[in-house]
Amino acid sequence: MLGLKLPTDPRWVNLAEMSLEEVLTDHAYCEQKAASTCISLIQQYPEREELVEQLAPVVTEEWGHFRMVMKELKRRELKLGRQRKDEYVNRLIEFRKKGQNGKEEVLLDQLLMAALIEARSCERFRLLSEGLEEEHLRKFYREFMVSEAGHYRMFLDLANTYCSKERVKERWQEWLEYETLVMQELELRGERMH
Numbered sequence: 596m597l598g599l600k601l602p603t604d605p606r607w608v609n610l611a612e613m614s615l616e617e618v619l620t621d622h623a624y625c626e627q628k629a630a631s632t633c634i635s636l637i638q639q640y641p642e643r644e645e646l647v648e649q650l651a652p653v654v655t656e657e658w659g660h661f662r663m664v665m666k667e668l669k670r671r672e673l674k675l676g677r678q679r680k681d682e683y684v685n686r687l688i689e690f691r692k693k694g695q696n697g698k699e700e701v702l703l704d705q706l707l708m709a710a711l712i713e714a715r716s717c718e719r720f721r722l723l724s725e726g727l728e729e730e731h732l733r734k735f736y737r738e739f740m741v742s743e744a745g746h747y748r749m750f751l752d753l754a755n756t757y758c759s760k761e762r763v764k765e766r767w768q769e770w771l772e773y774e775t776l777v778m779q780e781l782e783l784r785g786e787r788m789h
Contacts, residue, residue: 597714597717597718597744597747598714598767598771599714599715599718599771599774600771600772600774600775601774601775601778601779602718603715603718603719603722603778604783605722605726606783607719607722607783607785608722608723608726608727609726609785610783610784610785610786611723611727611785611786612726612727612728612785613785614785614786615671615673616668616671616673616674616676617676617785617786617787618785618786618787618788619664619667619668619671619673620668620674620675620676620677620678621679621786621787621788622664622788623661623664623665623668623675624678624679624681625681625716625788625789626657626658626660626661626664627657627658627661628681628684629653629657629660629712629713629746630653630654630657630658630661632709633650633651633653633654633657634654636650636705636706636709637650637651637654639705640702643702643757645753645756645757646753646756646757649749649752649753653746653749656742660739660742663735667735679787681787681789682781682787682789683715683777683781683787683789684712684789686777686780686781687708687711687712687773687774687777688708690704690708690770690773691704691705691708692704699757699758702757702758703754703757703758703762703763703766704766706750706751706753706754706757707750707751707754707763707766707767707770708770709746709750710746710747710750710751710754710767711770711771711774712789713743713744713746713747713750714743714747715774715789716739716743716788716789717740717743717744717747719788719789720736720737720739720740720743721736721737721740723736724736724737724740751763751767754767
């Protein structure tokens with residue numbers, strides 16, 4: 596469904612379960628960054644009415660997710676640690692087209708990168724919802740999985756709204772191939788969402 600070409604190594608769930616405080620901390624910051632990304636896109640493209648209308652409620656939703664993760668940390672008497680460098684996202688940023696490529700290409704890459712991050716998050720949340728020992732956490736992550744799937748679809752739909760469908764399809768395949776290389780090169784780490 597998500598189109599990802601390389602599934603996450605199944606051992607990741609076991610590593611995440613052993614690093615629960617770290618993975619919840621990383622998850623909290625991922626939700627915070629997702630809200631910030633939506634705010635940034637609205638600020639950059641206020642004239643794109645469909646984009647603004649679609650992203651505005653996602654800002655609230657993502658911030659609500661941040662608060663849910665914070666509540667889970669507190670429930671477990673765990674602390675929100677420091678934000679770490681997100682190697683996965685930083686590698687994706689390297690692939691994103693810059694301003695000299697034209698506004699439409701820049702917007703396309705911003706939307707596709709966001710869709711890809713949501714797709715990988717959705718896949719990871721599915722793994723957690725199916726593979727964790729604790730039933731409460733399985734349900735917790737299933738809720739996030741459903742939400743991320745909707746965000747993934749929304750970003751792809753916005754790309755198709757503002758760019759030619761042929762170009763979206765072509766560039767999406769390039770993104771998927773690049774992300775596969777990134778996933779192959781990154782060390783498998785359980786304390787990170789990506």
